[in-house]
Amino acid sequence: MNVLAIDSSNLVMSVAVTTERKVLAELTTNSRKNHSERLMPAIAQMIEAAGLEAADIDRIAVAEGPGSYTGLRIGATIAKMLAWTLKKDLVGVSSLEVAAQNGRGFAGYIAPFFDARRGQVFTGLYEAKDGEIVSVAPDQLVMMDDWLPELRNLAEPVLFLSNDLDKWGELLSTQAYAELGDITRNVPRAAELARIGAKKEPVSDIHHFLPAYLRLAEAEAKWLAKQGR
Amino acid sequence: MKINVRQKTLILGIETSCDETAAAVVENGTVIRSNAVASQIDIHRRFGGVVPEVASRHHVDQITVICEEAMDKSEVAWSDLDAIAVTQGPGLIGALLVGVNGAKALAYAHGLPLVPVHHITGHIYANRFVRELEFPLIALVVSGGHTELVHMSQHGSYEVIGTTRDDAAGEAFDKIARTLGLPYPGGPKIDRLAKKGKPVIDFPRAWLEEGSLDFSFSGLKSAVINYVHNEQQRGHDLNAADIAASFQASVSEVLVKKTLIAAERVHAKQILVAGGVSANSVVRTEMEQAARTRGIPLIIPPLKLCTDNAAMIAASGTIGFLKGTRADLSLNGKANLAIEDF
Numbered sequence: 254m255n256v257l258a259i260d261s262s263n264l265v266m267s268v269a270v271t272t273e274r275k276v277l278a279e280l281t282t283n284s285r286k287n288h289s290e291r292l293m294p295a296i297a298q299m300i301e302a303a304g305l306e307a308a309d310i311d312r313i314a315v316a317e318g319p320g321s322y323t324g325l326r327i328g329a330t331i332a333k334m335l336a337w338t339l340k341k342d343l344v345g346v347s348s349l350e351v352a353a354q355n356g357r358g359f360a361g362y363i364a365p366f367f368d369a370r371r372g373q374v375f376t377g378l379y380e381a382k383d384g385e386i387v388s389v390a391p392d393q394l395v396m397m398d399d400w401l402p403e404l405r406n407l408a409e410p411v412l413f414l415s416n417d418l419d420k421w422g423e424l425l426s427t428q429a430y431a432e433l434g435d436i437t438r439n440v441p442r443a444a445e446l447a448r449i450g451a452k453k454e455p456v457s458d459i460h461h462f463l464p465a466y467l468r469l470a471e472a473e474a475k476w477l478a479k480q481g482r
Numbered sequence: 483m484k485i486n487v488r489q490k491t492l493i494l495g496i497e498t499s500c501d502e503t504a505a506a507v508v509e510n511g512t513v514i515r516s517n518a519v520a521s522q523i524d525i526h527r528r529f530g531g532v533v534p535e536v537a538s539r540h541h542v543d544q545i546t547v548i549c550e551e552a553m554d555k556s557e558v559a560w561s562d563l564d565a566i567a568v569t570q571g572p573g574l575i576g577a578l579l580v581g582v583n584g585a586k587a588l589a590y591a592h593g594l595p596l597v598p599v600h601h602i603t604g605h606i607y608a609n610r611f612v613r614e615l616e617f618p619l620i621a622l623v624v625s626g627g628h629t630e631l632v633h634m635s636q637h638g639s640y641e642v643i644g645t646t647r648d649d650a651a652g653e654a655f656d657k658i659a660r661t662l663g664l665p666y667p668g669g670p671k672i673d674r675l676a677k678k679g680k681p682v683i684d685f686p687r688a689w690l691e692e693g694s695l696d697f698s699f700s701g702l703k704s705a706v707i708n709y710v711h712n713e714q715q716r717g718h719d720l721n722a723a724d725i726a727a728s729f730q731a732s733v734s735e736v737l738v739k740k741t742l743i744a745a746e747r748v749h750a751k752q753i754l755v756a757g758g759v760s761a762n763s764v765v766r767t768e769m770e771q772a773a774r775t776r777g778i779p780l781i782i783p784p785l786k787l788c789t790d791n792a793a794m795i796a797a798s799g800t801i802g803f804l805k806g807t808r809a810d811l812s813l814n815g816k817a818n819l820a821i822e823d824f
């Protein structure tokens with residue numbers, strides 16, 4: 254099965270083409286955003302580098318979120334369009350689950366996170382079981398100040414994987430149970446997305462596949478709050 | 483500009499610049515094979531206007547559904563298409579990105595050329611479904627986002643000779659509707675209410691300096707709002723129908739007169755009107771009357787082609803395709819985009 258994997262959910266943009274046994278092509282950048290300009294050319298380039306054509310792809314795996322709303326929409330739109338028009342399988346995978354794959358060898362919990370501004374992070378809790386990453390706590394939007402006490406109570410080391418350690422590393426390194434990712438483990442890889450995407454159940458309704466924003470649009474949240482009054 | 487004549491040109495158009503997810507297949511720029519639109523009006527009504535983030539999310543939900551509907555109804559195969567045309571801008575950036583990236587994915591998947599389209603040129607080309615265009619012409623594009631007078635000397639050539647200096651005409655309609663307590667979208671509601679009233683209140687007309695083809699609606703907007711407040715302060719009952727009729731008369735008079743001045747200045751062979759506000763009944767009748775008096779043929783698209791749709795994007799994209807306009811897979815949406823570049 255040829256899998257095209259697409260992650261444009263955050264600053265990192267990663268695209269890979271894999272088979273069951275091999276990563277045929279992979280491109281990862283962690284410098285500029287502008288995914289709208291760069292993602293589609295990267296996809297075309299990776300498929301070509303793999304020696305394939307669009308029609309040869311059997312399955313498209315996309316990092317569905319959480320992450321930047323715009324980045325998620327670009328990835329989801331392209332993935333949906335390709336899957337629908339080429340009549341291929343579509344699989345959505347949590348962006349945090351993709352990030353957590355880099356902790357597969359870690360003995361303890363893995364807490365990938367993306368900064369969500371104003372003291373908040375998108376995060377979840379994972380651990381490695383028999384070499385596979387499984388979810389322990391659901392992906393969520395949470396204040397870091399509320400999240401850390403929960404992790405402290407786990408009485409096991411926690412590996413923090415994030416591309417936002419510039420901002421959060423100092424605070425996290427004061428936590429006795431914390432271990433911080435290094436430069437390679439902090440960057441999510443589309444080849445990992447492809448590997449887990451190959452095993453998951455494809456979505457049943459490509460048309461209405463949506464990113465996992467994990468947060469309502471602000472206007473929507475305000476409107477709902479007003480209704481509850 | 484030279485246009486290659488072909489047997490048949492089939493273009494899939496995609497439009498997501500605001501709150502309408504739309505796709506359409508058009509033949510030779512003149513025949514609509516399909517025209518699918520998912521409107522979000524009901525979704526944004528509770529917010530009193532279009533919320534960009536909400537609109538963008540709904541575009542992702544609708545984009546493949548609408549493309550499928552357009553392709554199925556057109557009875558055209560992917561291999562029959564000549565190109566994919568997509569609105570590059572202007573518009574809400576988050577909304578535009580869904581259409582642009584979706585179009586790029588389709589163009590790549592099927593090995594089709596990609597043609598970027600300026601949204602306003604789409605509105606202008608909606609008129610080509612009514613009648614063949616003759617040049618030079620003057621097009622008045624009026625909607626919630628635009629008030630522009632465009633001079634065209636030939637297919638695919640656009641010169642803006644008048645534009646609004648503040649609010650778009652449609653924006654003024656929405657704000658006055660809110661002042662009068664009418665629900666969003668305000669334009670059609672004002673039109674309906676105005677039919678029960680008379681234009682007896684003398685609201686200002688902004689002609690600007692001598693010979694200017696520009697527009698300004700902020701003064702009129704303030705005048706109407708002040709009038710309403712004064713009446714309320716004096717304890718008078720508001721005659722909302724008269725206010726609506728008078729406001730509409732002011733907008734319409736300026737739009738019509740400036741369009742005619744522009745048409746005479748360039749010796750236009752046709753006047754085109756397009757955009758959401760051209761659905762307004764007073765604008766339509768006054769424009770028809772004025773054009774008839776001057777003996778200049780007038781084209782206004784049927785109502786459903788006045789609001790945002792993708793048939794118009796495919797129609798304009800057909801011209802772009804024939805004159806060789808192409809984008810590669812790095813095409814990006816642009817919230818502000820100059821029409822002269824198209």
Ligand SMILES: [Zn+2]
Nearest residue numbers: 601605625790
């Ligand atoms: Zn429009």
